[in-house]
Each structure stands twice: as C-alpha cells, then as structure tokens.
Amino acid sequence: MKNILTSVNSFLCTSITLGIFSISLSGDAHAGIRQYRADIENSQWQLANNSRLQCTLSHQIPNYGEAKFSAKASRKLNMEFELDMMLLPDNYSLAEVRSVAPRWQPGKGGRSLTNMQLHKHFNPSLPKKVAWTMLSELEQGMSPTFYYNDWYSDQDKISVGLSTARFKKAYQEFVGCIGNLLNYSFDDISYTVLNYQSSSDKFTKASQRRIDMIREYLSLDPELELVLIDAYSDSYGGRWSNLKLSERRAAKIRDYFVKNGIDASRIEAKGYGEKRHISSNSTTLGRGKNRRVVIQMQKP
Known part of the structure; x- marks a missing residue:
C-alpha cells in the first residue's frame, strides 16, 4: 500500500507544473504543449554586436524567434534580456521563467526565477538582475525556460527554452566585450x-x-x-x-x-x-x- 501511495503522489507531482503555467488533471484532455527549443545539433550562440558601444549575445530558437542578452556603454554595468518573437502577443499575460535541468541531467531540481510580462505587440524583456541570473544558470548547465498560455489558442500551452549547447564559448566572448564597453553613454x-x-x-x-x-x-x-x-x-x-x-x-x-x-x-x-x-x-x-x-x- 505504501508503494502504491508513493507512485500516485509521484504521478500527481509530475502532472502539475508550478506557477502560472499549469496543466490540471481535471482540465481539457485535448490541451497540448507546444515546445520550442534548439536541439543539441542546431543550437547556436553568437556575439551579434561586439563594439565599445554595445554587446549582444544572441540565441536562435527555431520556429519561434531569438533570445538576446544586451549590455550598452554606460557609467554603470547594465544588462537586458529580450525575447524577440516571430509572432508577437495579441494581449497582455504573464509567463513564468524557470531554470530547468536539461534532459541529460535527470533528477536535478529546477527553480522559478521570475514572471515576465507579455505586452500586446511588444517583445517582452527582463531587467538587469534577472538577465544576469539567467546567464549564470546557463553557465551552470541549466536551461531558462518560459511557460505561458497561448493567446491564440485557449487549449494550448507554450514552452520556450534556451539551450545550453555551445553557450560557454560565446558567453566568454560576451563577457570580454562587456569589459571593453565605454564607461559613459x-x-x-x-x-x-x-x-x-x-x-x-x-x-x-x-x-x-x-x-x-x-x-x-x-x-x-x-x-x-x-x-x-x-x-x-x-x-x-x-x-x-x-x-x-x-x-x-x-x-x-x-x-x-x-x-x-x-x-x-x-x-x-x-x-x-x-x-x-x-x-x-x-x-x-x-x-x-x-x-x-x-x-x-x-x-x-
């Protein structure tokens, strides 16, 4: 009996995702999850801007858009993350940002980082502290992932993940670029x-x-x-x-x-x-x- 209860509890835990992105056991049986993420073979990170005025670390997400970390010349160290979507939001909503372990690290726990606002007709972005946290998670082999309800289909959920494959070399170049930025804007x-x-x-x-x-x-x-x-x-x-x-x-x-x-x-x-x-x-x-x-x- 104890083993049966343990199995049931395990099933329930894996069937409910934390935060605003959730799939209820009593929900619509036809609801689906559309996942967007570059696989290991196709994952690319590159230094899109490399100057003393701006540094941009770019990651293509197939069939979805582009993730960009950017820092600009300024008196203070700054950073911003932008999710450049091919299909922009049609209304206001929230996306949960979680740090998720990649598939080759089963059993490693993740954590919630923040909620990101999705504005109508504008690419969503995140401020300095969260952007640096996401970079730190990627450096440690974790995958920042965005979860939200599809605004064009009430029955669908969206999952957008940043791949860790081929990240570190581009990240090292990005950090070097930031160190060379002008200290004024x-x-x-x-x-x-x-x-x-x-x-x-x-x-x-x-x-x-x-x-x-x-x-x-x-x-x-x-x-x-x-x-x-x-x-x-x-x-x-x-x-x-x-x-x-x-x-x-x-x-x-x-x-x-x-x-x-x-x-x-x-x-x-x-x-x-x-x-x-x-x-x-x-x-x-x-x-x-x-x-x-x-x-x-x-x-x-």
Whole structure:
C-alpha cells in the first residue's frame, strides 16, 4: 500500500507544473504543449554586436524567434534580456521563467526565477538582475525556460527554452566585450559645455578630457547624424576680436573631429562672440563660464 501511495503522489507531482503555467488533471484532455527549443545539433550562440558601444549575445530558437542578452556603454554595468518573437502577443499575460535541468541531467531540481510580462505587440524583456541570473544558470548547465498560455489558442500551452549547447564559448566572448564597453553613454555627452583658458583657444584640463570622450564616441557611433558646435567668448577685448576668437574655437573643434575620421558633413560649427552670456563678466568665475563651447549631438 505504501508503494502504491508513493507512485500516485509521484504521478500527481509530475502532472502539475508550478506557477502560472499549469496543466490540471481535471482540465481539457485535448490541451497540448507546444515546445520550442534548439536541439543539441542546431543550437547556436553568437556575439551579434561586439563594439565599445554595445554587446549582444544572441540565441536562435527555431520556429519561434531569438533570445538576446544586451549590455550598452554606460557609467554603470547594465544588462537586458529580450525575447524577440516571430509572432508577437495579441494581449497582455504573464509567463513564468524557470531554470530547468536539461534532459541529460535527470533528477536535478529546477527553480522559478521570475514572471515576465507579455505586452500586446511588444517583445517582452527582463531587467538587469534577472538577465544576469539567467546567464549564470546557463553557465551552470541549466536551461531558462518560459511557460505561458497561448493567446491564440485557449487549449494550448507554450514552452520556450534556451539551450545550453555551445553557450560557454560565446558567453566568454560576451563577457570580454562587456569589459571593453565605454564607461559613459550617449546621454552623458549629447549636450556638453566646454570651457577655455583666458584669451585662448586651449581647453581647461577637464574640458580636454571631455572632448576626447566625445571624439571617441563619434568615431564609434555611425548613427549620429549631426554635431552642432556653438562657441562663445567673454566680453574682455573688442567685440570683433572676440567674435573671431569664438569662430576659431568652433573651427578648431570641427577640424579636430574631422582629423579623427568624423565626416565633415555631420558637423556644423559657428562662433557667436560675446552674445548669449550665461554669467556676469565682472568676476573671474563668471568670465570663465562665458568662455565656452556648447556641443550638441543628435540621433535620428
């Protein structure tokens, strides 16, 4: 009798999946599970983006879409996971994300990681902490798997798994790419004010470091369509000489960018002389603020 009860309990446990993805013993007998996962022979992981601006680790899921882990240049380490579906959701629902042992590791327990929101007409994504956890699970040989009810067929359930086959080499390349990302983003430099030494077209040390950052970013991002350079002076000296000084400052920056490989057609430079002061010229600090160049960058 004890063996019979044990067998029944085992059957019940394997017939009910934890979380929001469940198949009830009393449910529709015609309900099915559609499983999407690359087999060992077809599993491919690749470094789709490998630059100092973005790193993307990509995994194709046959007949379903693409799983992507991405990190971008930023002051802080970041990460995002996106499930790029061939057939987008038609309504809002939730998918349970579980770490599941592969078939060749029977008996190894899995665990629930999180719930992922499925939005209408948008690819679902997961934030940094969960994305890193999923990568860690893959590195340990586990398979992050998504379970949800099919929004086009009430009787069907969906299972989408990430294969561990051929993961580690691509993951090592991905980690190396992340270590080489710029430690600043487009938003950090898209509007920059640079300051000059008095009566000179030479930058202060802080501004020189800043323009080097902008030059490096410009050389890496072909999507930037326009760089605006507006130069200004303080009110010491004649207006004409200050106008010419500001024009030289703007031209010098433009030439610096062009010399470093930036297409001249993407750059507009202009000097305004004493116009548009942002501080009083009666103090050293105020004049220092007025001796400036404003660099603005625009993306399409």
